[in-house]
Amino acid sequence: MTDSVEFIRNMRTRHLDACDRYAGKNIAWSEDGTQVLAAAEDLSDLYAEMKRLGIEDFVIDFSPTMMESPTANGQPNAPVGGENKP
């Protein structure tokens, strides 16, 4: 299995292209980070597509629409405190 270092090394060379092509979408990378297997706006749809393709080994990622900050687009993807601890 590809380790995390190699995955990121592979993914980063393709990441800008993926951001351009799949902005605002959830992405399923191959296990080694060398290719995007599928993309969908809804994460549930992406999981369904991976199941339809019969692919079990994939890595979930998200390409935001704006990148002033990956967490600054008003989407609930950046906890910044005020949490209730378990």
Next chain:
Amino acid sequence: MIFSLTPMRLSTPLPYPGGPNGRDVPFVRAIAEHGSFIARGVFLVDPAADSIVLPDQAARQLKIDLSNAPAGHVTAVGGSQVPVRYCQLTLELRSTSVTCRWRTWVAFGPVQRWLLGHIGGLEYFHFSLDPANEEFMLVPRDSLPRV
């Protein structure tokens, strides 16, 4: 563990001298395990996040029933309150020479990105960012509750 930073593009260049149109971001691939089920995702390493946060769909992939899980909320950058439910699972980060597996609490919510926050995550690592060399480092501390 030393990882490469990943380039991200800004939708519009910032009005700074030189007009930067992108920046490098610390992403790390991880595996979440619950029983015999696994989910693989790309974490954004986020020191500003209190906890580790995963999308609700990851819980379904891991066959985790959150209906009776402890509930709470997190506050997004925009100020909105996001309802979450907490659960324990095993996380794994792996480099060529180091494998870190530890059991921790994570929050599941209606989010789109995996976030590696402080409690249960970064608190067990020395994290340093080196944009000039386009890399970042995660060094596990002795306190990491390895499994």
